Amino acid sequence: MQKIKNNKLVLIIALLVSLLVVSPHLIFLQKTGPAFQGVYQSFSDDEVYYQARIAEVLRGNWSIGNPYIKEHQADPFLQPPVAEWIVAILVWITGLSVPVVTIIGDVFFVFFGFLFLFIIFKRITKKKTLSLVYTSIFFLLFVSTFGRPVSPQVTIFFLFAGLLLIYDIYFGQDGVGSRKRNLHLFFGLVVGLSLFISPYYWTTLLVLYGLTSLSKKALWFLPTFLPLGFLYGVFTLRSSDFSGYTDAMARFGLFNSHFPGSYTSIVLGLLTLIILLFARKILSQKDWWLSLCFVASIFILNWQNIITGQVIQFSSHYLLVTILFILFVLAIIHKTLIDKMFDRRIFSAGVVLLIVLFFVQLGEFEGLCNSTFHQKISSDLQEKKEVFDWLNQNTPKDSVVLTLGGDFDFLLPVYTHNNVYYNLYATLSVMPDSETENRWLLQNLFNPQIDATYITQHQRDFWMNRYIDSYYSKENRRKISASLTGDEYVPETQISPDLINDLFKRFKEYKSQPPITAIQTYNLDYVILSKEYPHYAYAKGMLDRSKSIKKQEIIGDMVVYSVTR
Numbered sequence: 001m002q003k004i005k006n007n008k009l010v011l012i013i014a015l016l017v018s019l020l021v022v023s024p025h026l027i028f029l030q031k032t033g034p035a036f037q038g039v040y041q042s043f044s045d046d047e048v049y050y051q052a053r054i055a056e057v058l059r060g061n062w063s064i065g066n067p068y069i070k071e072h073q074a075d076p077f078l079q080p081p082v083a084e085w086i087v088a089i090l091v092w093i094t095g096l097s098v099p100v101v102t103i104i105g106d107v108f109f110v111f112f113g114f115l116f117l118f119i120i121f122k123r124i125t126k127k128k129t130l131s132l133v134y135t136s137i138f139f140l141l142f143v144s145t146f147g148r149p150v151s152p153q154v155t156i157f158f159l160f161a162g163l164l165l166i167y168d169i170y171f172g173q174d175g176v177g178s179r180k181r182n183l184h185l186f187f188g189l190v191v192g193l194s195l196f197i198s199p200y201y202w203t204t205l206l207v208l209y210g211l212t213s214l215s216k217k218a219l220w221f222l223p224t225f226l227p228l229g230f231l232y233g234v235f236t237l238r239s240s241d242f243s244g245y246t247d248a249m250a251r252f253g254l255f256n257s258h259f260p261g262s263y264t265s266i267v268l269g270l271l272t273l274i275i276l277l278f279a280r281k282i283l284s285q286k287d288w289w290l291s292l293c294f295v296a297s298i299f300i301l302n303w304q305n306i307i308t309g310q311v312i313q314f315s316s317h318y319l320l321v322t323i324l325f326i327l328f329v330l331a332i333i334h335k336t337l338i339d340k341m342f343d344r345r346i347f348s349a350g351v352v353l354l355i356v357l358f359f360v361q362l363g364e365f366e367g368l369c370n371s372t373f374h375q376k377i378s379s380d381l382q383e384k385k386e387v388f389d390w391l392n393q394n395t396p397k398d399s400v401v402l403t404l405g406g407d408f409d410f411l412l413p414v415y416t417h418n419n420v421y422y423n424l425y426a427t428l429s430v431m432p433d434s435e436t437e438n439r440w441l442l443q444n445l446f447n448p449q450i451d452a453t454y455i456t457q458h459q460r461d462f463w464m465n466r467y468i469d470s471y472y473s474k475e476n477r478r479k480i481s482a483s484l485t486g487d488e489y490v491p492e493t494q495i496s497p498d499l500i501n502d503l504f505k506r507f508k509e510y511k512s513q514p515p516i517t518a519i520q521t522y523n524l525d526y527v528i529l530s531k532e533y534p535h536y537a538y539a540k541g542m543l544d545r546s547k548s549i550k551k552q553e554i555i556g557d558m559v560v561y562s563v564t565r
Helices: 002-006 009-033 049-060 082-094 096-125 127-142 156-170 177-194 199-213 223-242 244-250 263-278 285-303 313-341 344-372 375-394 433-443 453-455 468-485 497-511 515-519 536-545
Strands: 254-255 308-312 398-403 526-530 549-555 558-563
Touching: 002 009, 002 156, 009 096, 009 127, 009 254, 009 433, 049 082, 049 096, 049 244, 049 375, 096 127, 096 263, 096 313, 127 313, 156 177, 156 199, 156 375, 177 199, 177 223, 199 285, 199 313, 223 515, 244 433, 263 285, 263 313, 375 549, 375 558, 433 515, 526 536
Parallel strands: 398 526
Antiparallel strands: 254 308, 526 558, 549 558
């Protein structure tokens, strides 16, 4: 109880930050009022994707091979599923719905994540108020990011645990003897589990661990790390045996390039290095070495492709780690200045920065809520509840549903026990490009305006990041080369016209067949046609004329058809 009283301010600010994260949902509920029927609006990137993955675990598909496509449910995972297991267990224990638990997670996980990071800062700086300031700055900088369930809300705990262990192993006061060996073993366990959590965190931990151990060679983490590493390798090899593995990794954004990127993170790292060099004389040997390890990690993580040649999404996911390490370095310098100069103005500057940042983020969130909330959006979402209820009551589990219009196919695996015929997130699994292309083409048979231009404009719907990231990497190199040589920069075509023409040719072949015959290339049980579909009359005519389609139900502005084989 005394510890709670002593850290009352920390707990209050942690709660305020977590309430700031969840505030869009609270405002949504308040504005929707009595019309709310249990369907929530999404306010963060990929929120419904992670909710679908959690729901898939609850349906018994622990590998989360594909939470959308029936034929690929049992496939090996492309993204590690352990973080989703944790949330799924909470759903199972509480008996609440997946969306409700993920919204509660905005408060629960952020609150305890804030406290965890505060402990790390306090361990490093030995100053409570300073640690509170820097912890608050970090969470306020990424306040919208922490509104996303699973990643980083859950995954970040493994990063924090590893960082705390690294500090205790190499810079703590009691990391000696058998206790020190136990810390290494525990670190190996955390990193091993992180293999099944996020590649951005286990790589971060191993790089920092390797740097801090340069002067104190220790590999005591291996006994606990290697068994989990071996298990992860087995799963990865199993995934790589599937025909769509290489295609799937390309869709994720993996491409080969030794050219440096991540310029924002690198520039921030360079500025931090300059500040660190100026502060070198006032830092203790321990603080200097730790700060240097943090800065070196920034460069290694963001530019590892110079050696490995492997780039995934321009390493943009390392930005959060980059900012965190920069804040660690600044906090170390800040506390040293306070200790040596006893100048309260230095500390006051940090507090002022925190206050300004809080209100800036509060303003951004108010703008987010006001811009993304619209009465019609809320009303449309609540109207979908009747469709979800009908599907849950009248369709077998894992039935495949094709939606035309309404933009709710992403919600089906979250609010019903059904799968979908296809959507964008289905590309993030072990499927060959040929299948993602075919499914997209087939679901567009009811669109009379498909041509090569339309396919080019919507290529991300079936190729995701396959050509985007590699294209921009190549164009960045060409821009830099042109600026150095003085040549005129002329952008190249992102995708070969031959690829697009081949797809359009394939579409015309499908179009020459009866639509339901063609679309049943893959499993299909139901079609839901919404009046919001831009080509409603055209699609309705095609469906009504088909002998293998039966009108099953009319729900508001939507018609439900069942498909016979």
